[in-house]
Amino acid sequence: GENVEQHPSTLSVQEGDSAVIKCTYSDSASNYFPWYKQELGKRPQLIIDIRSNVGEKKDQRIAVTLNKTAKHFSLHITETQPEDSAVYFCAASKYLLGNEKLTFGTGTRLTIIP
Amino acid sequence: NAGVMQNPRHLVRRRGQEARLRCSPMKGHSHVYWYRQLPEEGLKFMVYLQKENIIDESGMPKERFSAEFPKEGPSILRIQQVVRGDSAAYFCASSPPRGSGRDKAAGNTIYFGEGSWLTVV
Numbered sequence A: 001g002e003n004v005e006q007h008p009s010t011l012s013v014q015e016g017d018s019a020v021i022k023c024t025y026s027d028s029a030s031n032y033f034p035w036y037k038q039e040l041g042k043r044p045q046l047i048i049d050i051r052s053n054v055g056e057k058k059d060q061r062i063a064v065t066l067n068k069t070a071k072h073f074s075l076h077i078t079e080t081q082p083e084d085s086a087v088y089f090c091a092a093s094k095y096l097l098g099n100e101k102l103t104f105g106t107g108t109r110l111t112i113i114p
Numbered sequence B: 001n002a003g004v005m006q007n008p009r010h011l012v013r014r015r016g017q018e019a020r021l022r023c024s025p026m027k028g029h030s031h032v033y034w035y036r037q038l039p040e041e042g043l044k045f046m047v048y049l050q051k052e053n054i055i056d057e058s059g060m061p062k063e064r065f066s067a068e069f070p071k072e073g074p075s076i077l078r079i080q081q082v083v084r085g086d087s088a089a090y091f092c093a094s095s096p097p098r099g100s101g102r103d104k105a106a107g108n109t110i111y112f113g114e115g116s117w118l119t120v121v
Helices: none
Strands: A003-008 A010-014 A017-027 A032-038 A043-052 A056-059 A063-069 A070-075 A086-092 A108-113 B005-007 B010-013 B020-025 B031-039 B043-050 B053-056 B066-070 B076-080 B089-095 B114-118
Touching: A003 A032, A003 A086, A010 A017, A017 A086, A017 A108, A043 A056, A043 A063, A063 B005, A070 A086, B005 B089, B010 B020, B010 B089, B020 B089, B020 B114, B043 B066, B076 B089
Parallel strands: A010 A108, B010 B114
Antiparallel strands: A003 A017, A017 A070, A032 A043, A032 A086, A056 A063, A063 A070, A086 A108, B005 B020, B020 B076, B031 B043, B031 B089, B043 B053, B066 B076, B089 B114
8 A cells, every 4th residue: 555754753944944844655656645734633734735747836835846756745835934833744645546545644743943 | 614523522431431433524525534643643544435335444443443424424433442542533534526626626635624532541
C-alpha cells in the first residue's frame, strides 16, 4: 500500500519568514495530494490540494509543488504569521482509480516565533 | 450546509465496556472514512465505507472493532471490550460521489468532522 513520509516533524520559523514542509510517497499511481492544517483539539482542515497533472498551485501565501518523477511534494508558506502555528499533514490518494482513501504523513508541528 | 457531524464529542468508558461512535456525512456525500489519532501522533486510516458496503478495512484491528454505514442513518464505529490503548480521537470524514461536478477540479476532497474523543479509564 501507499506510504507517505513527511519532514521535518517540527519546524520553528520567525514571523514573516517562509516555511517549507516536504513529503514523499511510494505509490506511483497516487494522483491527488492534499494538505491539512490541524490546530490543537480541532479537526484537520484542508488548506490546499493538487492533482498529479499540475506541477504547482498557489493560494495567497500558500503554495504546493509536486515532482511526480521523484514522487515528492512540498508545502510552502510565505510571510508566516502567528496564526499559521499548527500541525500540518500531507496526504496522498488515487482519485478515480478505485480505493480513494487518504494516506497521511506523520505531521509537522509548525511554530511561528513572534 | 451542515458539515460532517460526529457524536458524542467526548466519551468515557471503563475497560471492558463498549463504545459506539456515530458519524453523519455531509449532505450529498456517499463515502465515509474513519481515522484514529493518538495523542501527539498522526491520522491513521481505519476503514472506508460507502452505503451498505465496506470498501477498505485494512486499518481496522482484527478484533473488537467494527464499522457500518447502513442505507439509512449514520455510520457507526463500534469498539467492544475497550482497553486503555483505545483512548484516542476518532475522526470521521466524508467525500462526495466520484466524479461529482463539485470536485472535478481537485480530487476526492474529504472533509473531517470535529472528532470523538474516547477516554478509557
